[in-house]
Structures are given as structure tokens and as C-alpha cells.
Amino acid sequence: MKDKLDKLGARLQTKEIRIPVDLTVGILFFLLGGVVLLIMPQQVAISERDVVNGRAFPRLLMVLMMFCCALLVGKEIYKIAKKQPLEYKTVNLLVEIKALIILAILIISYLLAKWTDLFVVGAVFCALAFLIYFRCKKPSYYVITVGMAVGIWAAFRFLLNVRF
Amino acid sequence: MLQHIIPASGLLFTLQNILWINIGVFIGAVFAAIPGLTVILCVILFLPVTYSMSAIPGMMFLLGIYCAGGYGGSVSAILINTPGTPHAAATMLDGHPLSKQGRTKAALKIALYASTFGGVFSALALLFLGPQVAKFAAQLGTPECFMVCVFGLTIIAGVSGKSMIRGIIAACLGLLISCIGSDPMTSYDRFTFGVGRLYLGLDLAVCLIGLFALVEIVSRAEKKPEELHMDTSKMHDNGLITKAEYKRMARPTLLGSLIGVIVGIIPGTGASEASWFSYSQARNMSKHKEEFGHGSVEGVAAAESANNAVTGATLIPLLTLGIPGDGTVAIMLSALMINGLNPGLSLFTTQGDIMYAIMLGLILVNIFMLLQGKILTPLFAKVVSIPQEILTPIIVIFCFAGAYSVNKNYFDVAVALVFCVLAWLLRKLDMPPVPILLGLVLGKMTETNFRRALLISNGSPKIFVSSVYCWIFIALIAVAVFTILRGKVKEKKPQAEPVTKEE
Incomplete structure (x- = not known):
């Protein structure tokens, strides 16, 4: 693969x-x-x-x-x-496809958060999707990033009182 | 002025303000130290945090980010030869060679001291010049205010990208987007396409999250994996700066501070222009020209003092005329306006205490930047190597949470995504985003003054050439356009290769 x-x-x-x-x-x-x-x-x-x-x-x-x-x-x-x-601008096809993949991650994260009405679901998906996009193989990175995603949601939800 | 200083000091020196200054300085320095994360991105991400604050702590927090960002960019420039922010590029020329000579701590110290001096110098310039410019601004009527907006937009459209015409098109696009929502004079809805939520217009912070922050994430696609991994060199030296070196730093630091203030006052120009200009002037005036590019203390001092001296100066046109000096302070304008502080002389008379507290606070911000820099620089140096795999999703989550928290709905997150796509497409067409930002910020003010002036004159456009001030601004616009165009022609001449490669 x-x-x-x-x-x-x-x-x-x-x-x-x-x-x-x-x-x-x-x-x-x-x-x-x-x-x-x-x-x-x-x-x-x-x-x-x-x-x-x-x-x-x-x-x-x-x-x-x-x-x-x-x-x-x-x-x-x-x-x-x-x-x-x-004056020309050269656009690379690989770069554009990668940009579209990143954009897809952003849109899916947004849709997941909206449909479930739970921001943290979108946040965790976003964290995992980007780690996979970067082909990250370090388990510690997965733990840290998902932990931080939940942490940011919790900070906004409980400290700043943003209900999502 | 003196009657405001004492009450302003009382408002400023509270535990809450000191805390927010320090949080802002810390976040700003950390963000700017990471290559690829800019100060503007940081201010956009943390703008929603200020919505629940009053004017002084909110502005102190944002100014902390803004000023420390000026210094933070130099950390990665010195350590890994990659400027954390674009305006630290000139620092890199001598900062990194100094680091390679085994004087990393000394280079960081020079950058910190020069940045602090530039910042304090600039804050004092704001304190003394701001009220005077505001008095002048009070004499401007509706048509003159419109001309001021046109002047600001013209300069920014001209200097922001490679082509002035493309800059003007981008500014028109920003102004058009600002028209979405209710008409500021009649309250009829405009360009809402039947979407009820658009009646109140698009929130500036939400647009900026898409335009500047999320697009940076999409632009990760342009970077090769090896560019995303960096190792910082270790700091082994004792950071000693000799007396002779301090003496040599004095003149370029003062010169850089002066240049930074002058450049900062002009809308559209910013820290990058100031630091390069200061660096070249310091080299021309130096007795040790041969050291420039090979680890000159004068080079680091000149570049760093200039890019931090811009910070207070950019606030002069912002607070007095409502014209932001650069993109970052444009965002701060919305933080001011949320608290009912509208730029102009009234800000210095009716809200004098708050205004002076903010201006004095800028000095305090620089002092705390010095203290944090002295204690926490090793930590700032470590964050340079935070892996992008972790950083990228964290920024996205912050962006989404920030966009959502503005009006507590997912519609704003969708708007931010739309602006992200727009910004990406504009990038492909070499269209600068800063004129769009200025168009968004100045849109309502420009339109209201334009229409009010025409209402006064019963629809006659002659009102825009009816006063001396109007003619002064027309002359300034003409001079600015001529200077910018001449500069662009000069830039193009040495270019032999007409094809521009994206990567």
C-alpha cells in the first residue's frame, strides 16, 4: 500500500x-x-x-x-x-491532491462535530486523520495528540463555558 | 496627558492585567518561535478568548502576543536558520552564524535586548505621538475620512503583493464581502441569498480564521516531509556579551528603533520592511561591514530593534484614524470595537484613561517580554522542534473551537472553511490576502463615510475635492501610487526569468 x-x-x-x-x-x-x-x-x-x-x-x-x-x-x-x-504560476498536481485531502479532513471533522453535536468527536477524528496523513508511526504521538484534542475541547467547554 | 497617566496606571496595574500580559507574551513567543506559525495566526486563534474580557486585559493579552511574536521569530532564526516569522529573516543572516560560532545564547540575548529597546522606544512614540495625531484626525470630516480609508487601502493593496492591480482587486473583494449583511444606513439586507444568519454580516474573526489560519494548514500540502522535521542545536555557551559589543550594538539599535517607528506609522508597511531597511542601513554605517552576514552583533541588533519598534507605531494610525498599520493590528481593532472603543480623538478624550492604560501597558508588555526572555528562552528554543504531526491537528481544533465560540454555532465554522477554500484559490492566483483583510476591516467605515458625504452634497462627488485635507490625501495617494509603481518597475527589471515557480 x-x-x-x-x-x-x-x-x-x-x-x-x-x-x-x-x-x-x-x-x-x-x-x-x-x-x-x-x-x-x-x-x-x-x-x-x-x-x-x-x-x-x-x-x-x-x-x-x-x-x-x-x-x-x-x-x-x-x-x-x-x-x-x-507571467505564469506553476501548479503541481501532487500538491493540489494533498491539499484536497487536507481539506477533506477539515470538512469531515466539521461535519462529524455538527452531526453528532459533540465537538470532541470531530476533534478526535481530526487528530487521528492528520497523524495518518503524515504517516506517523509513533504511538506516543497518537496518545499526545488525541489527549490534547480532548483537552482543548474540555478547556473551551468547562473553562470558557462554550457548549458544544 | 498627565491628567490621564495616574488614573490609567491605576487601571493598568492590576493582577488580572499583569497575568494576561504574561500569558500573551508566553503564547506569542512560543508561537512565533515555531517556523510556519505566524503572529497573525496566533492573534486570530486567541481573539475569541478576549471576547469575554474588558478592553484593557483583552488588549494587553493581544499586545503581549504581538510584541513577543516579534522576538520569538528570532529564536528559530538563530537556532535553526529558519525564521519563525517572516520579519525575523534579516535576524537570521547574522544570528545563525553567531550560533554556529558557539554563541547561541549571546545571539539570543542580543536579539532580546534589541527587541525590548525597540519595543519600549515604539511604545513611547505611541504615547507622545498618538494624542497629537488624534487631534489632527478630529479635524477631518466625512469626505476626508473616506479619503483616509482610500489612502490606507491603496497603500496596502500596493505593497502587499507582486502586482498593485491584483492588490486593488483583492481590496475590492474584501470591501464587497464586508457589504454582506444589513445595510449600515437603511438596515435592508444585502447579498444574503435568503440565508437568515447572514443578515448580521460575517464575523471578522471567523473570516480571518479561514483566510489566514486554516489556509496555513492546507498549505502543509506544499511542504515536503523532511521540511517538517527540525532539530535544534544545543545552547552550550555562557551568553556573555562584552562591553565592546554592547557599545557596538547601541547605534544600530537606536537607528533600528527610529526606522521601525517611521516604517510602522505608514499603513501597509510592516516589521519585515523595517528590519531589512534597518539591517542595510546599519551595514552601510558600520565600521565592521565585513562582519555582516558572518555573525555581526550589529546586524542582529539592527534587525531585531526595528521589527519590534514597529509594534507601537502601527497602533498610531489604528487608534487615531482607524487605519490598521498591518494585518495583525487590524484584528486588534475588532477587539477594541467589541468594547465600544471607536478610533479617533474621542477615544483619547472620553476614554482617555483606558487609552493611556493601553499605551502604558505596551511598555509593560516589553518589560515582561524581557523578563520572560531571560528566564524562558531555553524553553522557547525547545518548542522550535515540536513535530508538525502534533501541531497541525491542534491548530485546526483551535481554529474550529475559536470559530464556533464567536456566535456559538457551527454555521461560523462552515464560513471559516469557505474562506479557507477562497484563500487557497487566491494563493494559486498570487492574490495577496492582506488587502482582503483590510477591506473587511475598513468596509463599513469606508462605505458609511462615502454615503454620508454624498448625502451631505446631495449626491455630488465634488465633495471629495472640496477641502484642503481632501487634496492633501489625494496628493498622498498619488505619491504613494507613483512610489509603489516605481518600486515595482525597479523590482521587475533585474528579473531575467519571467516564469515563477510555486515551489
């Missing part, structure tokens, strides 16, 4: 994706600005009597954001036209 994982890891480590940063940011946030402007009438109620209503400030922000995005995209298009190199 360990060897299989190591082989898979070594294979994934070589796989990389290059993202043209400014172009991606420009397009993504331009779209976000457009969507916010589109949904604003449904999401922000206003009174007709207001001189400056609740939509004025978010609208100003989105216009500024879209203007900045247009600048970024324009700059990148100019670079492409002039055959100048773009």
Missing part, C-alpha cells in the same frame, strides 16, 4: 499545470464583477427616496474591480501581440 502510494506520488509530482496568472485573474474577477452587478437588483433592496442607496458602494467597487481586470487582460493581450513572455 505504502509503495503504491509512493509510486503514485512520484508520478503525480512530475505533472504540472502552468497558469497565466494575470490573464486568469483578469477574466475570473471580471466575470465575478459582472455577476455581482447582475444579481444586485435582486440581492440589494433599496428605497426610491434614497439619494445614495445601498447599491451605490458595491456598484462602485465592482466597476473599479472590472476596470482593473480590463487593465490586466489588456496588458496580457498586448504582451501576447508583442510576443513578450507572460
Whole structure:
């Protein structure tokens, strides 16, 4: 199992994706600005009597954001036209998969705590899951970490009076 | 000022405050000594603890973390050549070589003394300059306050990342997120998508837990296993610093403290910039330039005094104008506001005793940092090697417990997770998180002043160029943008390789 994982890891480590940063940011946030402007009438109620209503400030922000995005995209298009190199960010597939695993641990810990309405259940799962993620083989680490997880819950529950 | 000092001393010198200062100093030093754990992360994690406290002990606790964090970062920088916090990077250049020469204790002592001097110097600067800046701030009207917010956001957006435009986009995103919830002027709901819990808006502490703390956990995926295990070198020396060395430390320490205060007052700049600038100035002025990079006591003193001298100075724009000097003090603003303390001149007049108690407390924090540093440094050195396998889940559990305890519901934990995913995605796009934080902190203040000013002028934007102060701030914004852009162009010129690698 360990060897299989190591082989898979070594294979994934070589796989990389290059993202043209400014172009991606420009397009993504331009779209976000457009969507916010589109949904604003449904999401922000206003009174007709207001001189400056609740939509004025978010609208100003989105216009500024879209203007900045247009600048970024324009700059990148100019670079492409002039055959100048773009700024890229390299994303490693192995790193992203590991990040997704960590994120999954966080989400499962949260769901366990919520569904059982016992924070300590989520906390103990979180402690064990991370030790397994780090491939820890020392039993003392398991004892210490689980003990501390229960300790933190107890401190919040009984000292700070947080009921969970 | 004097009429506030005596009652302020009475408020400050209580057993409870002294206890919280010491707890804060201890936690701050321990956190900052562990590579990968930052001061901002520590302040976010422990912010919920202050919710049940009154203003003075709450602020003393957070200031204890903040100041000791400045020193704690140097412990791992000196011991294992890995800065515990980013601003200890300059300390590492000479601190670790000193340690390799068998003078670990001496290097730690130099760092501690310089940090304490810088911290006390900065606290005195706050004590004397703060009220004067507050008097100036009292003359600002609604449009000027809006311009102050724009000024703060522009600088932070400009200096936080590689690209100023990306910084502005991030600031806009933070300001937009701050619009979620009820309209501050009409109480109509905005961007709530029918979720009742969003009506009161998103809690700052919850957003920050996701944005800065949980994302650090996800970023463990970027580290190789061998980077997560570190052994500390042992401290065998007697820690003796000679008279000649003390003499040599004096000038760079004073210079570093001055630089730290000046840099700290400017919003958006922080301890890292101050320590590098101070280090390079000390090297230029030194008679022993050749020692720099090979274990110079002047180098350690200059870097450490500067990064701690930022601590009090960053509070000057925070307490007087409501503009946080850096990300960490932005979080402290929420601790102040929970206790009904709103920045400005009124804070120094109506709440003068509390304000002076906090400012005097900063001096006390530095004194306790010195005492704890002298006694507990061997312990701080040991925590450097706490295994990440144990540390990582503990931080997550603290984050979840902290997020839950803000409003006592799991919805906030989910919000923190959403912000964690957002922060991770933004990291992939090289978007700086600090402008988002500032947008979140300044959002309500910026919008309220913007709309009030327009209401006064019946919708005419000319009000934003109607006074001398407005023009001063417009000029400052223009100068800041020009300086930042010029700096970015200069930075880009020597770069031959256009492709940036993530790892």
C-alpha cells in the first residue's frame, strides 16, 4: 500500500499545470464583477427616496474591480501581440491532491462535530486523520495528540463555558 | 496627558492585567518561535478568548502576543536558520552564524535586548505621538475620512503583493464581502441569498480564521516531509556579551528603533520592511561591514530593534484614524470595537484613561517580554522542534473551537472553511490576502463615510475635492501610487526569468 502510494506520488509530482496568472485573474474577477452587478437588483433592496442607496458602494467597487481586470487582460493581450513572455504560476498536481485531502479532513471533522453535536468527536477524528496523513508511526504521538484534542475541547467547554 | 497617566496606571496595574500580559507574551513567543506559525495566526486563534474580557486585559493579552511574536521569530532564526516569522529573516543572516560560532545564547540575548529597546522606544512614540495625531484626525470630516480609508487601502493593496492591480482587486473583494449583511444606513439586507444568519454580516474573526489560519494548514500540502522535521542545536555557551559589543550594538539599535517607528506609522508597511531597511542601513554605517552576514552583533541588533519598534507605531494610525498599520493590528481593532472603543480623538478624550492604560501597558508588555526572555528562552528554543504531526491537528481544533465560540454555532465554522477554500484559490492566483483583510476591516467605515458625504452634497462627488485635507490625501495617494509603481518597475527589471515557480 505504502509503495503504491509512493509510486503514485512520484508520478503525480512530475505533472504540472502552468497558469497565466494575470490573464486568469483578469477574466475570473471580471466575470465575478459582472455577476455581482447582475444579481444586485435582486440581492440589494433599496428605497426610491434614497439619494445614495445601498447599491451605490458595491456598484462602485465592482466597476473599479472590472476596470482593473480590463487593465490586466489588456496588458496580457498586448504582451501576447508583442510576443513578450507572460507571467505564469506553476501548479503541481501532487500538491493540489494533498491539499484536497487536507481539506477533506477539515470538512469531515466539521461535519462529524455538527452531526453528532459533540465537538470532541470531530476533534478526535481530526487528530487521528492528520497523524495518518503524515504517516506517523509513533504511538506516543497518537496518545499526545488525541489527549490534547480532548483537552482543548474540555478547556473551551468547562473553562470558557462554550457548549458544544 | 498627565491628567490621564495616574488614573490609567491605576487601571493598568492590576493582577488580572499583569497575568494576561504574561500569558500573551508566553503564547506569542512560543508561537512565533515555531517556523510556519505566524503572529497573525496566533492573534486570530486567541481573539475569541478576549471576547469575554474588558478592553484593557483583552488588549494587553493581544499586545503581549504581538510584541513577543516579534522576538520569538528570532529564536528559530538563530537556532535553526529558519525564521519563525517572516520579519525575523534579516535576524537570521547574522544570528545563525553567531550560533554556529558557539554563541547561541549571546545571539539570543542580543536579539532580546534589541527587541525590548525597540519595543519600549515604539511604545513611547505611541504615547507622545498618538494624542497629537488624534487631534489632527478630529479635524477631518466625512469626505476626508473616506479619503483616509482610500489612502490606507491603496497603500496596502500596493505593497502587499507582486502586482498593485491584483492588490486593488483583492481590496475590492474584501470591501464587497464586508457589504454582506444589513445595510449600515437603511438596515435592508444585502447579498444574503435568503440565508437568515447572514443578515448580521460575517464575523471578522471567523473570516480571518479561514483566510489566514486554516489556509496555513492546507498549505502543509506544499511542504515536503523532511521540511517538517527540525532539530535544534544545543545552547552550550555562557551568553556573555562584552562591553565592546554592547557599545557596538547601541547605534544600530537606536537607528533600528527610529526606522521601525517611521516604517510602522505608514499603513501597509510592516516589521519585515523595517528590519531589512534597518539591517542595510546599519551595514552601510558600520565600521565592521565585513562582519555582516558572518555573525555581526550589529546586524542582529539592527534587525531585531526595528521589527519590534514597529509594534507601537502601527497602533498610531489604528487608534487615531482607524487605519490598521498591518494585518495583525487590524484584528486588534475588532477587539477594541467589541468594547465600544471607536478610533479617533474621542477615544483619547472620553476614554482617555483606558487609552493611556493601553499605551502604558505596551511598555509593560516589553518589560515582561524581557523578563520572560531571560528566564524562558531555553524553553522557547525547545518548542522550535515540536513535530508538525502534533501541531497541525491542534491548530485546526483551535481554529474550529475559536470559530464556533464567536456566535456559538457551527454555521461560523462552515464560513471559516469557505474562506479557507477562497484563500487557497487566491494563493494559486498570487492574490495577496492582506488587502482582503483590510477591506473587511475598513468596509463599513469606508462605505458609511462615502454615503454620508454624498448625502451631505446631495449626491455630488465634488465633495471629495472640496477641502484642503481632501487634496492633501489625494496628493498622498498619488505619491504613494507613483512610489509603489516605481518600486515595482525597479523590482521587475533585474528579473531575467519571467516564469515563477510555486515551489
